[in-house]
Amino acid sequence: MPALSVDKFHPGLSVDCVILGFHQNELKALLLKMKKMDKWALPGGFVEKEEDVDKAAVRVLWERTGLKDIFLQQFYLFGDVGREEEGHVEGLVQKGVIDRELAGWLKQRFVTVGYYALVEYSQVEAPQPDYLSESCEWRSLSALPELMLDHGRILEKAHATLKRQLNYQPIGLNLLPRRFTMPELQALYETLLGQKLDRRNFQRKMMGYGILIRTGERRTGGAHKSPWLYEFDEEKYRQSLAGGLNAGW
Amino acid sequence: MPALSVDKFHPGLSVDCVILGFHQNELKALLLKMKKMDKWALPGGFVEKEEDVDKAAVRVLWERTGLKDIFLQQFYLFGDVGREEEGHVEGLVQKGVIDRELAGWLKQRFVTVGYYALVEYSQVEAPQPDYLSESCEWRSLSALPELMLDHGRILEKAHATLKRQLNYQPIGLNLLPRRFTMPELQALYETLLGQKLDRRNFQRKMMGYGILIRTGERRTGGAHKSPWLYEFDEEKYRQSLAGGLNAGW
DNA sequence: CTTTATTGCGTCAAAGTGACACATTAAGTT
DNA sequence: AACTTAATGTGTCACTTTGACGCAATAAAG
Numbered sequence: 001m002p003a004l005s006v007d008k009f010h011p012g013l014s015v016d017c018v019i020l021g022f023h024q025n026e027l028k029a030l031l032l033k034m035k036k037m038d039k040w041a042l043p044g045g046f047v048e049k050e051e052d053v054d055k056a057a058v059r060v061l062w063e064r065t066g067l068k069d070i071f072l073q074q075f076y077l078f079g080d081v082g083r084e085e086e087g088h089v090e091g092l093v094q095k096g097v098i099d100r101e102l103a104g105w106l107k108q109r110f111v112t113v114g115y116y117a118l119v120e121y122s123q124v125e126a127p128q129p130d131y132l133s134e135s136c137e138w139r140s141l142s143a144l145p146e147l148m149l150d151h152g153r154i155l156e157k158a159h160a161t162l163k164r165q166l167n168y169q170p171i172g173l174n175l176l177p178r179r180f181t182m183p184e185l186q187a188l189y190e191t192l193l194g195q196k197l198d199r200r201n202f203q204r205k206m207m208g209y210g211i212l213i214r215t216g217e218r219r220t221g222g223a224h225k226s227p228w229l230y231e232f233d234e235e236k237y238r239q240s241l242a243g244g245l246n247a248g249w
Numbered sequence: 250m251p252a253l254s255v256d257k258f259h260p261g262l263s264v265d266c267v268i269l270g271f272h273q274n275e276l277k278a279l280l281l282k283m284k285k286m287d288k289w290a291l292p293g294g295f296v297e298k299e300e301d302v303d304k305a306a307v308r309v310l311w312e313r314t315g316l317k318d319i320f321l322q323q324f325y326l327f328g329d330v331g332r333e334e335e336g337h338v339e340g341l342v343q344k345g346v347i348d349r350e351l352a353g354w355l356k357q358r359f360v361t362v363g364y365y366a367l368v369e370y371s372q373v374e375a376p377q378p379d380y381l382s383e384s385c386e387w388r389s390l391s392a393l394p395e396l397m398l399d400h401g402r403i404l405e406k407a408h409a410t411l412k413r414q415l416n417y418q419p420i421g422l423n424l425l426p427r428r429f430t431m432p433e434l435q436a437l438y439e440t441l442l443g444q445k446l447d448r449r450n451f452q453r454k455m456m457g458y459g460i461l462i463r464t465g466e467r468r469t470g471g472a473h474k475s476p477w478l479y480e481f482d483e484e485k486y487r488q489s490l491a492g493g494l495n496a497g498w
Numbered sequence: 499c500t501t502t503a504t505t506g507c508g509t510c511a512a513a514g515t516g517a518c519a520c521a522t523t524a525a526g527t528t
Numbered sequence: 529a530a531c532t533t534a535a536t537g538t539g540t541c542a543c544t545t546t547g548a549c550g551c552a553a554t555a556a557a558g
Contacts, residue, residue: 079302
């Protein structure tokens with residue numbers, strides 16, 4: 001167990017990352033399985049004393065999973081007392097997962113900042129767990145394992161935030177391969193929303209946003225009629241992110 | 250100067266409240282004028298070690314302004330290093346505003362959680378400044394005084410968040426008197442958006458949401474035709490808050 | 499060559515939106 | 529008391545967006 005010098009960190013402040021990917025028509029989150037425990041956890045960690053919180057989130061994600069330079073979006077601060085579970089830290093000590101110094105540090109009251117990111121599933125190959133974890137895996141949101149502390153609630157809140165953003169912001173640029181078909185994009189939306197959409201109206205609405213480019217090519221190999229391949233117009237995609245899709249007023 | 254026992258607080262964590270009101274067709278924020286300084290500040294303070302952050306915000310607002318039981322909405326954590334200004338704390342000490350103990354506490358690195366609330370201007374009568382401040386006043390957003398630290402940025406972010414929410418959530422229940430006219434509601438929207446709206450289309454759209462009740466009465470006394478008085482249907486208002494106005498999908 | 503399931507494109511009615519005309523009314527003016 | 533003024537209430541009309549669905553084109557399998 002490497003020594004973790006604890007006094008370089010900002011006291012009582014942590015970050016937790018909800019990393020969402022999309023694969024086989026399922027929304028998945030990247031989770032760490034804690035050593036010697038049956039519970040799973042979001043990749044999270046501490047903020048250094050002279051480090052921006054946003055940057056800490058990026059660093060922590062890298063340290064704990066190997067994912068590099070992910071664009072993380074802050075979505076909520078979880079600041080209720082009682083986030084901690086009675087006996088949680090003692091359990092870790094007794095199982096030899098953490099040492100006494102770290103345990104003392106962990107026993108203080110913590111608030112945590114939630115961040116989320118949407119990443120392309122296939123670009124994350126064999127994420128590397130750190131020394132606290134025995135594995136790092138994609139787990140389907142529809143069949144989540146038991147999560148430690150309030151990580152279940154954090155994940156839920158990230159999902160809800162995402163669903164709301166779908167109404168006024170484009171989504172998919174970091175979640176899909178560079179080129180994708182309309183049915184694939186639709187499947188992403190349907191999964192995020194938990195709701196079926198009409199194929200034809202979806203295409204019309206999506207094209208109306210003007211953020212998609214139809215490449216001349218089709219995806220072949222599957223059965224039946226081969227669909228067109230699309231890319232995002234990154235310039236216009238970013239404009240839509242900033243300005244919103246349905247300005248409303 | 251009352252002694253402020255500093256070790257009951259969570260280290261390096263503060264809350265700041267953006268309180269917005271609407272008066273004479275202007276959006277105003279409640280600000281504190283710091284003693285012996287030309288700068289103004291948002292009402293803010295520290296979180297106790299065994300206190301929910303949300304509850305701390307409510308308490309702090311009460312302690313610093315006298316406003317009671319305001320519903321505060323968390324909107325962002327400001328966590329960059331360099332939020333602090335060089336020499337800011339020393340200045341306070343030299344002017345005798347704070348003592349050495351508080352100064353030492355303040356010199357650590359802080360992150361702050363931003364909260365906002367919309368309140369009815371007229372219900373806030375003579376807000377009371379605390380011992381750190383020499384006054385507590387409504388200041389128009391269009392002519393803000395100089396704010397200390399990054400409070401200007403915090404206020405700006407609250408305003409932007411509000412503007413975005415206007416697209417999918419009803420607004421006005423806590424910002425207007427219980428009964429109000431359609432032109433008054435429209436003026437609120439126009440001020441928040443910084444944009445003129447068509448009178449007739451505004452009314453149609455607003456009524457379409459089904460959250461307004463037209464009382465049988467009119468507002469008399471003004472010149473010209475007297476407008477109807479409306480109330481919010483609080484039941485439906487809350488439903489719209491939860492479900493969103495323009496579901497989108 | 500036929501079958502089958504999927505994709506692309508189009509239609510149509512209903513609802514929503516933006517721009518505007520016109521009638522109504524309360525207070526001030528003459 | 530009649531007139532003027534400016535704000536409010538209601539309605540219209542064309543255009544766009546949305547929801548629901550029909551039909552033809554196509555890639556692979558039998």
